[in-house]
Amino acid sequence: MFMLEYDVVVVGGGPAGCMAAKYAAKEGASTLIVEEDAEIGVPVQCAGLISKRAVEESEISDSKSFINCEIKGAVVHSHSYELRVESPDKRAFAIRRDIFDKELAKEAQKEGAEINLGSKVKSVKKREGETKLTITIATATANGEKEIRASAVIGADGVKSAVAKMAGLNVAKNYLNCVQIEGEYEIDDAFAEIFVGKNIAPGFFAWAIPLGAENIARIGLCIDKRFSPHPNPLLFLKRNLAEHPVIAKKYKGTSSNITAGTIPIPVGVGTGAGLRGQGRGQTVRIDKETGIMLVGDAAAQVKPITGGGVYYGMKCGKIAGETAAKACLTGDMKVLSSYERRWQKEIGKEIAFGLKVHRLRCVISDKDFDTIFHTLSQEKVLQHIKREGDMDYPSVVFREFLKHPRLFKLMTRNILKYLYTK
Ligand SMILES: Cc1cc2nc3c(=O)[nH]c(=O)nc-3n(C[C@H](O)[C@H](O)[C@H](O)COP(=O)(O)OP(=O)(O)OC[C@H]3O[C@@H](n4cnc5c(N)ncnc54)[C@H](O)[C@@H]3O)c2cc1C
Structure with missing residues (x-):
């Protein structure tokens, strides 16, 4: 039977998958993206806040097409304090993820990658006696199922990655449960709002992100259900909208684009849990002449402090695509093992530190949050945040906090509390 063959098949057409496909194709590998949804970028499950650096990393020339507005800083609220942080040069943007993802897909196509939409990958297998991987795909058209062969498969299929399960790549992760609406909300167009507190968003934070349009914001939150009295984030969102002293006052009662989603919090990244044994890491599996890799949310390449995964997904996507192409074109699959080393070198330490902060x-x-905010509001510390604050690499600022004797003492007490709770 005639069967389509590619060097690289990428499962999932999100930011990580599109970037991986773009770089695999750019390096000369025949590349296919298989996406289960009928349209790239839809449905959206994202607050759409990304840094200027991430916009640059996307390499999309017409950034106007997907940017809602520029964000100059954030107002962060604890129970009794509010901290306003403005960074003159480290700007961020509220973006439309549906358009952003579509643009990334177009960029991949420009480099020669093909895309199959409405196609769900059901299995990835190495069949007895065959040299390539067989990818079985369910499609809405034709007779409903087809098979494709490839030397390398990149699993960019998001937080619930089926490719990870099929390949036995157990990326250790916990999950945040999230919910978000778009609604009428009185907000300064240039400042995102963040809210912390046990009853507001246990284990994480709530947000309101301006969209540039007249008083419309994305209002949402995530919770870490291990530390929450209730596993449903919607309960907290409803309460915040109705009762929170700031959110309830600013929220005008209309809502649209309700979305729920999950964010993976990586466990064990950057802690030396890299390649375990020959050819098998957390994100790479090599079987002689074939290989499977994971990227983006599927590999839990997410910032544990903010939950942001777009920038790291694109960054690691580039490495994954490049490495897969190199392995396929040289026929030396052992090359794939350098992927895990390379991405861990780029972001492993940042993720490992972020995980400690998240814990x-x-x-x-809430009382300790107030102490932290009060201390941070002192001019010297605030200046440091303004100067060094970086949403993609937040550890720089957090490390500096710990030099403050009061915060060091508070954190030490909370480390003991965490260990005791655990
Ligand atoms: C509420 C919420 C708010 C967020 N806000 C932000 C934010 O402000 N900034 C930020 O940087 N990050 C944010 N994130 C995280 C961000 O959305 C993800 O990190 C990012 O989308 C990960 O990209 P990805 O390409 O790895 O996966 P995804 O974008 O999830 O793409 C995976 C793709 O794979 C497809 N797929 C899945 N299974 C299969 C299959 N079997 N066959 C074929 N296709 C398949 C899916 O349809 C999907 O298109 C947020 C997440 C949530 C839930």
Whole structure:
């Protein structure tokens, strides 16, 4: 039977998958993206806040097409304090993810990658006696199922990655449960709002992100259900909209684009849990002449402090695509093992540090949050945040906080509390 063959098949057409496909094709590998949804970028499950650096990383020339507005800083609220942080040069943007993802897909196509939409990957298998991987795809058209062969498969299929399960790549992760609406909300167009507190968003934070249009914002939150009295984030969102002293006052009662989603919080990244044994890491599996890799949410390449995964997904996507192409074109699949080393080198330490901060955040009391905010509001510390604050690499600022004797003492107490809770 005639069967289509590619060097690289990428499962999932999100930011990580499109970037991986773009770089595999750019390096000369025949590349196919298989996406289960009928349209790239839809449905959207994202607050759409990304840094200027991430916009640059996307390499999309017409950024006007997907940017809602520029964000100059954030107003962060604890129970009794509010901290306003403005960064003159480290700007961020609220974006439309549906358009952003479509643009990324177009860029991949320009480099020669093909895209199959409405096609769900059901299995990835190495059949007895065959040299390539067989990918079985369910499609809405024709007779409903087809098979494709490839030397390398990149699983960019998001937080619930089926490719990871099929390949036995157990990326250790916890999950945040999230919910978000778009609604009428009185907001300064240039500032995102963040809210922390045990009853507001246990284990994480709530947000309101301006969209540039007259008083419309994305209002949402995530919770870490291990530290929440209730696993449903919608309960907290409804309460915030109705009762939170700031959110309820600013929210005008209309809502649209309700979305729920999950964010993976990586466990064990950057801690030396890299390649375990020959040819098998957390995100790479090599079987002689074939290989499977994971990228983006599927590999839990997410910032544990903010939950942002778009920038890291694109960054790691480039490495995955390049490496897969190199392995396929040289016929040396062992090359794939360099993928895990390379991405861990880029972001492993940042993720590992972020994970520690996330763990502490889960046990910090509202009173301690107030102490932290009060201390940070002192001019010297605030200046440091303004100068060094970086949403893609937040560890720089957090490390500096710990030099403050009061915060060091508070954090030490909370480390003990976390260990005790655990
Ligand atoms: C509420 C919420 C708010 C967020 N806000 C932000 C934010 O402000 N900034 C930020 O940087 N990040 C944010 N994130 C995280 C961000 O959305 C993800 O990190 C990012 O989308 C990951 O990109 P990805 O390409 O790895 O996966 P995805 O974007 O999830 O793409 C995976 C793709 O794979 C497809 N797929 C899945 N299974 C299959 C299959 N079997 N066959 C074929 N296709 C398949 C899916 O349809 C999907 O298109 C947020 C997440 C949530 C839930």
